[in-house]
Amino acid sequence: MVLEAGDAAAQVSGTDPADLAWSLSHLDPAVAETAYDALGAIRRGCPVARSGELDGFVLVTGYAEIREAARSSDRFCTYVDGLGAAAVVTEMRDAVAPMFETDGDHHHQWRRLLQAFFTPAAAAAQEQYVRAVCRETLQELILHGAGDLVGAYARQVPPLVIGRVLGLAELERAWLSEHVRALYGAEALTGAQQAGRIYADFLLGLIRERRARPSGDLLSTMVNAQVDGRSAEDDELVKMTVLMVAAGHLTTADACATALLHLLQDPPLQERITAQPAAMEAFVEELVRFEPAVAATGRTVTTETHLGGMPLFPGDRLLLAWGSANRDERVFDDGDLFRLDRDHGAQQHLGWGAGEHRCLGKHLARVELRVMLTELLRALPGLRLQPGATVRRTFGVIRGVAALPVQWEHR
Numbered sequence: 001m002v003l004e005a006g007d008a009a010a011q012v013s014g015t016d017p018a019d020l021a022w023s024l025s026h027l028d029p030a031v032a033e034t035a036y037d038a039l040g041a042i043r044r045g046c047p048v049a050r051s052g053e054l055d056g057f058v059l060v061t062g063y064a065e066i067r068e069a070a071r072s073s074d075r076f077c078t079y080v081d082g083l084g085a086a087a088v089v090t091e092m093r094d095a096v097a098p099m100f101e102t103d104g105d106h107h108h109q110w111r112r113l114l115q116a117f118f119t120p121a122a123a124a125a126q127e128q129y130v131r132a133v134c135r136e137t138l139q140e141l142i143l144h145g146a147g148d149l150v151g152a153y154a155r156q157v158p159p160l161v162i163g164r165v166l167g168l169a170e171l172e173r174a175w176l177s178e179h180v181r182a183l184y185g186a187e188a189l190t191g192a193q194q195a196g197r198i199y200a201d202f203l204l205g206l207i208r209e210r211r212a213r214p215s216g217d218l219l220s221t222m223v224n225a226q227v228d229g230r231s232a233e234d235d236e237l238v239k240m241t242v243l244m245v246a247a248g249h250l251t252t253a254d255a256c257a258t259a260l261l262h263l264l265q266d267p268p269l270q271e272r273i274t275a276q277p278a279a280m281e282a283f284v285e286e287l288v289r290f291e292p293a294v295a296a297t298g299r300t301v302t303t304e305t306h307l308g309g310m311p312l313f314p315g316d317r318l319l320l321a322w323g324s325a326n327r328d329e330r331v332f333d334d335g336d337l338f339r340l341d342r343d344h345g346a347q348q349h350l351g352w353g354a355g356e357h358r359c360l361g362k363h364l365a366r367v368e369l370r371v372m373l374t375e376l377l378r379a380l381p382g383l384r385l386q387p388g389a390t391v392r393r394t395f396g397v398i399r400g401v402a403a404l405p406v407q408w409e410h411r
């Protein structure tokens with residue numbers, strides 16, 4: 001589906017929601033600019049609808065329906081084929097990642113084993129490191145007076161942090177950070193696959209080392225965990241580690257970029273947050289409701305069932321559009337408005353997911369985003385978009401911003 005940003009609203013309002021859903025692919029770059037107009041129109045007309053794109057899938061946009069699917073692992077499993085971005089590490093295409101792609105008791109056992117690394121206290125223990133990395137990164141930027149905040153900041157900090165959470169040494173973190181940026185920034189699939197193979201070999205080396213010499217870190221725990229009487233195979237562990245690194249860094253980097261865009265587009269809000277850092281927590285939470293970095297993830301139907309009145313059959317693939325749930329007018333007042341004073345206790349948004357697979361890293365993400373944004377606003381006064389800059393939004397599994405050309409007061 002190709003929607004031009006300018007006349008998107010008119011096209012969306014004049015089209016039958018079922019037709020709109022039928023021609024929507026979340027992976028089409030043209031959808032990004034107007035994604036929430038289209039998803040809103042579909043949600044209001046048919047919160048569970050079929051799309052004919054990507055070999056056919058079921059698009060779930062309503063809050064109640066998404067929550068039901070996420071909480072019903074007896075009917076919908078988390079393993080899904082082909083609704084994410086193309087696999088860049090081709091060797092692990094057939095492997096099933098423990099926890100991320102498993103359900104039921106197997107999933108519970110894995111989650112229980114890893115929980116200790118993601119508690120609020122564990123997240124707080126990373127704060128000093130996050131701050132140090134932010135300051136070091138900003139130190140290099142400050143003198144330039146202008147730059148792209150996505151490439152030069154938002155994508156620099158989170159890979160180092162997830163590397164530290166996994167237990168990597170400083171040089172390994174630097175390697176990881178550089179390579180994941182090359183991997184996810186590659187323009188062509190073949191370039192990404194080549195980078196993916198190098199990345200997989202690097203992870204395999206770390207996994208074998210942890211197997212030979214276990215320590216108490218997260219990666220050792222993953223490598224040596226006994227679940228259902230066995231430890232995971234190499235290819236399962238490589239895929240699990242790739243997903244853990246992606247869960248930790250792509251999300252936070254894009255959430256940071258989206259947050260910065262909001263602040264750049266709303267100077268009074270930027271001033272208020274800069275003057276009152278205490279408002280940052282509310283800002284981050286509202287951002288995760290309004291435009292969650294994890295925009296849409298999949299499920300596969302395992303048994304004949306219904307969702308929102310739609311009959312479903314084993315093998316049907318669902319796409320849960322988390323960000324659409326968070327604007328559902330049946331649940332949220334003014335869901336399409338960003339409101340700093342929104343009471344998040346009154347109604348739980350689904351930006352962190354729901355059910356068994358809800359975000360394990362949300363405490364860490366909150367710390368990272370709060371520190372990244374606070375440090376940046378403190379270091380770069382007078383932050384504004386460069387005159388004439390056009391900003392391209394991204395959508396798909398992850399919602400973000402391609403680049404943010406900005407300038408600031410150069411002291």
Ligand code: HEM
Pocket residue numbers: 070099100101111162244247248249251252255288292293294297298322350351352353354356357358359360361362364365
């Ligand atoms: C703003 C940043 C983030 C957002 C919006 C976010 C959102 C989500 C969502 C919606 C899910 C559920 C996906 C599904 O059910 O299909 C999820 C799962 C997960 N997230 Fe996050 N996340 C963020 C940051 C992080 C970070 C920093 C980590 C650290 C490693 C992390 C680790 C995970 C893991 C491990 C899962 C899978 C849990 C499971 O399958 O049981 N996330 N996240």
